[in-house]
Amino acid sequence: MGECLNCKDNKNLIPTTMLWHYTSISLLNEFLKPEAKLYASHFAYVNDTQDCRVATKILTKVMGERIQWWRGAMQMAAFENLANEIDRGFFMPRFISCFSRAEDDLSQWRGYAPVRGVSIGFDEDALRAAIGTYILYPARIVLQDCFYKTQQELNEEVNKTDVDIKEDLEKRACYRDFLNSYNDNGLIKEAKYTKEETARLVERFEREWQDSLHKAEESIFWKHSAFAAEKEVRLAVMFDGMLPVRNIDVVGDIPRVAVPLKCPMNSLIRRIVIGPSVCSSQDELLAMTLVRKYCLEVAVSKSPMPYRGRS
Secondary structure, three states: OOOOHHHOOOOOOOOOOEEEEEEEHHHHHHHHOOOOOOEEEEHHHOOOOOOOHHHHHHHHHHHHHHHHHHHOOOOHHHHHHHHHHHHHOOEOOEEEEEEEOOOOOHHHHHHHOOEOEEEEEEEHHHHHHHEOOOOOOOEEEEEEEOEEEOHHHHHHHHHHHHHHHHHHHHHHHHHHHHHOOEOOOOOEOOOOOOHHHHHHHHHHHHHHHHHHHHHHHHHOOEEEHHHHHHOEEEEEEEEOOEOOHHHOEEEOOEEEEEOOEOOOHHHHEEEEEEOOOOOHHHHHHHHHHHHHHOOOOOEEEEOOOOOOOEO
16 A cells, blocks of 8 residues: 655645645544545435536537447437436536635635534545545546536537537537448448448547547536636546445445545545534543544644534
8 A cells, every 4th residue: 555645754834735625523523433434425316516517518419329339229208218327427427526725715604514513624636646546436536627508508518519429420420320331230231331441430439438428527627607606626426337335335324435535534634624513622531532542643623713513
């Protein structure tokens, strides 16, 4: 197992770039204990109803057309079933873990930690270095700042997806007959193209397919501009196929997956800020107790914000 950046001797130094995760004081132990896991939640459970909307539409279109081109005419029921699976997040599922560049933000105290909250500071460089890979299932794990778009811009992106797909179909028209010339045994009925031409067509098709997937992945980091003040940095886990349900953890009432890390998650934490509330002094003592219990070098402080959070 590789050594994480903050597993070195200088781990007591406060890094220049921090990522903050807002949560409840009651969950702090789940982040600090040695066996703690970093979870990413299923995209359907995020509070932004526009989240992953464009990505879902692109994936639905691209996967549907890919199947149509390689398998010939496909029954509408089959396409609708595929679209439903993608929309629900069973096929090529996406999971999200949210951080912020703002360590002490009133809107996030109110929205994500309204009752005795804490803001947990992660070393950004250490977190990036610690992200590992899944062993059994191909997936991409990306940590990236979100881009904020207005409702009109999001609608335009969705409409543009339909246009892009139609243009892709027109580009592929030159080898439609070739793709549909396979019978069920995988043999070509008519040799309309040479072997070299066939190889070029297949390469072009795969390149267009990858470009479409890349756009779908980019749009996972698009958020509605109403959330711009959160300055979100999103860790997205994107699986290539169907992830078996048995590999999904249910934490609370939300489906999640554990993000693979090369070192203990608590070794990535540098600071803890206690949220404003009438119980902030008690919560500060609790946080300091947990830090000492697990022998962590984590700075604990209270938010100076003059806000009386609910207790």
